[in-house]
Amino acid sequence: MAFRRIRRILFFNVFINCIFISLQSKEEVLLDMKASGGELGWLTSPDENGWEIGQQAVNGSLLYNYFICNVEEREQDNWLRTTFIQRNPTASRVFVELSFVVRDCNSFNGDSLTCKETFNLFVSESDADIGTSFRKGQFRKVATIAPDEITGVGEMKVNTETRVVENLSRKGFYLAFQDIGACVAIYSVRVYYKSCPATVKSLALFPETVAGGENQALREVAGACVENAESEEQPRIYCTVDGEWVVPVGQCQCRPGYEAVNDACQECQPGFFKASVSSEACKPCPENTQPSGSGSLACPCMEGFFRAPEDPQSAACSGLPSAPENLVAKTSPLTLGKLQLSWSAPSDTGGRSDITYSVVCERCEGSVCQACGEKVHFDPGNTDLVEPTVSVSELEPHLNYTFTVEARSAVSQFSSHRATSTITTALHYTDPPKVTGIHLVDSSPTSLSLSWTVSRRAKPHTTRYELMYRKKENEEEKEKVTTYTVLVLEKNSVQISDLSPGTVYLFKVQALGPDGNSGSNSIEEEFSTQAEVSPHTGNTAPILGAAVGGCAVLFIVVVVLFLRKRRRNPHARQGPEDTYFSSSEQLKPLKTYVDPHTYEDPNIAVLKFASEIHPNHITKQKVIGAGEFGEVYRGILKAPGRKESAVAIKTLKPGYTEKQRQDFLSEASIMGQFSHQNIIRLEGVVTKFKHAMIVTEFMENGALDKYLRDHDGEMSSHQLVGMLRGIAAGMKYLSDMSYVHRDLAARNILVNSNLECKVSDFGLSRVLEDDPEGTYTTSGGKIPIRWTAPEAIAYRKFTSASDVWSYGIVMWEVMAFGERPYWDMSNHEVMKAINEGFRLPAPMDCPSAVYQLMLQCWLQDRSKRPRFPDIVSLLDKLLKSPDSLKTIADFDPRVSIRLPSTSGSDGSPFRSVSEWLESIKMSQYNENFSCAGIVSMEQVLQMKSEDIRNIGVRLPGHLKRIAYSILGLKDQTSTLSVFAV
Known part of the structure; x- marks a missing residue:
């Protein structure tokens, strides 16, 4: 026992003399063993021969430490429990930082048969302090604490370890340290939780927020814009488990009249302005504006200056343009009734470049003036002119014309001032006018009254007319010399007497100028005098009756002969394929x-x-x-x-x-x-x-191929067949006109707002001969290989049958929602495959009847292909019987949608998810996969159909394409049912 006591004291004395550097942090501390500065009151179990407390003054502070060193005794189970630690209600995750020393078991010279070099950390939650009550079963293990470095004889190696305690939910908790036979001294225990400090980011204020736990790695926090700032959406930010702010969403911007200075919005200084909510700084007042006050939204224009409605508030104010200069009117003797007006731009444009001109015309006869009206023609027009010139035509001679040219800009509407220049001119013709027509006014057996019109106004009392007339000769008289009677007249009308009854006369009129020169003759006109009435008119009735009767009989005979001829002509009757085409169009x-x-x-x-x-x-x-x-x-x-x-x-x-x-x-x-x-x-x-x-x-929805790609999977088979029927009807019309298109493809079909398809692009088209089998042969030029029949490729001969082949390709494009025919095969590969009997496979979800029609269109023998009337008839039957579209053609995903099995185009495995999505034309879902954490191809291979839906792929066509691609990557056709959609 004495030996053990001495060993403990020596160990402790060495330990407390170690120098520790306390790292300052922003964490919220719940327990700090070193900073307590007094008795800790921690509970030990057992009371004897267990954990012991030691103390020593260091730099004037009394430090407490717990140590134990029962390395020679077996079956150690020594517990050290802290006092009750109050928890922040929002902190479900705390950090436990330990500073400790562990003695090397090899330093005990054989006395440490049961020596350990680790100890355990436990936690127990409670809603209240339970005092000295202690039960081991209430604790759950957090971690086994092992040192990075162990201490030998004569040395001291201090370890610092931090462990996380997760999923705390009650009002407080206890920590406990279990020794099972180590020589260990705990110098410091610090318990804390992390929080993201209150901050201002992008002019948004975010409150202090406790960091989340493992179940909430990113805690979303809503913020509020600082004073005088606003945002379209509420600003948000995320607090990480390490107490750091990341991924701010939504940006606050200073209101009009304010600019961002550091983390606040301040008023614009005098002489500056800001017109909108933005992150821009206040701008100095532009040219021709009055100085602004503090916090101004705009700088008002100076008197006489304006802004156009479309001008931004940041634009300078503009003045009004001055009048056009050097207005000139030029006439040409070669172009009668026409003149050219030209002028120079205003010397002062008011600082604007949008100067336009308008021309007003007035004509005056004597002292009476009026607007020229629509008769006078301006080219290119008389308003909104950009160029300083205009051609004026259809003018009349001997009148005074006044032309007023006004210069305007976008700010002219704000002022009543008009910047105009005026010129007056008159047209005087030396050549006589042209007679444009002769009219019969009245007739009798011996006289004719005539009048005529001229091409332009003739000055009164200056124009005379020369009238020539003669009898119209019969066949016997044509060899005789033609003699005209000539009259010179002062006005444009005449009555000619002493003529023969019932006789045709020919008349010509030309105008004479003041000097006697003549204008152009009018066209020669025929007029007849009336026939004399015979006193025996009653005898003509039987003759007229016989003539009418004879005409009626002749008409009946003609109709009968026409109908008999029509019955013999089989082409005159409607064929069975034309039954549908009964409407006029x-x-x-x-x-x-x-x-x-x-x-x-x-x-x-x-x-x-x-x-x-x-x-x-x-x-x-x-x-x-x-x-x-x-x-x-x-x-x-x-x-x-x-x-x-x-x-x-x-x-x-x-x-x-x-x-x-x-x-x-x-x-x-x-x-x-x-x-x-x-x-x-x-x-x-x-x-x-x-x-x-x-x-x-105008076709609102543009080209059919692009429209289909943009609406992949959004239309039913019935809708698609309806579109195909419209294309076939258009092609039937063309073939009936003996016409071949040569470039029929979905890109050359246009779609309107009603999804009605119309054939367009006739750049390659040519006419056929009358022979139904006639062809058009070209000596060169580009041929759209993927859409062209094999005989047309080989021999450059095109028929309606080759158009039918192209129509079959269009059918495939429509049912495949704009997929490129033959995918990424080269033109040479396409031709080789077709000649070897390959045909495009059925697209996904394609009705069997529709695919069978495609195959008929692609028959090698062109004479066996259906005609367009046959195609229209079949499609009509399918549309009238929707159930016929429910049987789906066999579908092989690897062939039908050309999906790569295991690799990219270069034969190597896909390096990324984005590369794989691009290969199947689904790049629009890159972000969906990224946000869902699907960042590797290994993860892609584990996805099920439901997983694809959950990341936001909703369109059936897209869902199937991605699912079948994964199937191709797995190379497991037997698992097709897993991806059933």
Whole structure:
């Protein structure tokens, strides 16, 4: 016993002389053994030969320590329990920091047969202090405490260990230390919990928050914006288990008139302003504004200066523009009735660049002036002009015209001042006007009264007219010399007498100028005098009756012959495949398509098949794409007498050649010949102005392939078949017109807001011969391999049957929601596979009847492929019997959706989840996987269908694609049922 006592004292004396460095921290301390400075009152069990307390003054402080060293005795079970430790109600996780020394068992020279080098930490929760009551069964083990370094003879090695006590829920707790035969001294026990301190981040104030436990690694904390700041959403932040703030969400920004200074919002200084809620600093008042006061939202404009409604408050104020300068009107003797107005920009624009001009026209006869009205034409217009010039036409001679040009900017509306320049001019023609038409006023057996019109106003008493007339010759008289009677008249009307009854006369009129020169002749017109009435008119009735009767009999004979001929002609009767096409819009076309390339001058084809539109009736709104020849715009067409409508506008890019212009407009010549609800409708063309355009109806949902990819899995099979039926109806119409498309693909099908599909893009299209088996042969050019029939690829010959093959590919695209045909195979691989008999497999969830129709379209022998009337008829039957779409074609996920089995495109395993998702075109779910903690391919392989739903994949098509891809990665086809959706 004496030996043991001496050993304890020696051990203790060495221990207390060690120097400890206390690390300061921000933790909330619940118990600090070293800082208590008095009796600890900890409970020991057993009372004898167990834990002992020692003390010694160090630097003026009395330090208490617990030690035990019963290494030579067997079956040790010595407990040391702390006093009751009150817990913060929100702290479910506390840290226990221990400073201790453990003696090396080898230093006891054989007296330590039962020596240990560890001890245990326990905890017991309670809602009240139970005093000296102690039961081992109330404690649960937290950890076994083992030293990093053990102390030998003549040395001292102090260990510091920290353990976490989790899931505390009651008002307080006790800690206990169990010794089972070690030589150990506990110098310090510090119990604390961590909290995130009150802080201001991004102008949001967050309160002090106790760190969460293992069940709440991140504790979400709501904050509030500091004074004079606001946020669209309540600011939030997360407190980690280590008492650190991370991932702030929502940013507070200073209100108008305030800026951020450190962690507060302060008023803008005088002469500065801030107009909106933002993180920007206050800005100095801009030019032409009055100085602002403190906290200003804006700087008011100085008198005579303004801001336009669309100008931001940070913009300088603008003045009004001055009047246009150097206004000039120029006329040309070669262009009668037309002049060119030009002027210079205002010398003072008021500091703005949005200067526009408007032109007002007045015409005066004598002292009476009035607006020119719509008769006078301005090119390009008379309002909102950007360039300082305008062409004015349809002017009349011998009138005074006054033109007023006004300069305006966006701030002109705030002032009644008008910045205008005015010029007055008159047009005087030396050439006589042109006679535009002769009209019959009255007739009798011996006289004719005529009048005529001229192309423009003639000055009174200065224009005379030369009238020439003669009898119209019969066949016998044509060899004779033609003789005209000529009259010179002072006005534009005449009555000619002494004419022969019942006779046809020819008349020409031309205007004479003051100097006797003549204008252009009018076209030659025919007018007849009345026939004389015979006194024996009653005898003509039998003759007229016989003539009428003969005509009636002849008409009946013609009708009978026509009907008999129609019965003999089998092509005149409706075939069984045309039964459906009974509505007017779907009757077999009565005309055959005419190839515009057969015209010597392609411009004639454009004029024949397309309506001309004035560019002033077209408003471009937004670029929606780019074609082969230029950009494509969405716009508005507002033509006179027509309702305003949305249109697509194809433009011809600058720098084009004449051939490019003709090729560009040839598509309009093609479209203009079609009229069907499933063919894109041509509204018209712009050809007579500098920038050529093709205007078609606007299809809100754009190209079919992109629309399907954007709505993958959102449409039923019945809806998809309905879209296919519309495409087939359009192609039937084209084939009935002896026309082949050559580039039928989902990208060339447009979809409107009603999901109605229309065939478009006729750039590669050509006409067929009258022969139903006629082909179009091309000597070169690009062919869309993935959509083109094998005979068309091999021999460059295209028929309606090759269009049917392409239609089968379109069917596959639609049922696969825009998947690329043949996936990532090269064109060479595609051609080789087709020639070896490979056909695209059934897409996921594709009705068996629809897939069988695809296979029929892909028959090698083109003569055995269905015709478009057959396709329309079959699809109609499927749509009328929805149950026929419930039988699904066999589906192999590895082949049908081209999923990689174990690796990426380079043959190596996928290196990341994002690489795998990109390979199956599901990159939009990268964040879903990341937020769910799925960051490795090993985790992906463990996922079930329900796991995929839980991370936010809801669309059935996407759910199946990801699930089948995982199946492919696992290479376990037998587990297909696990991924049933």
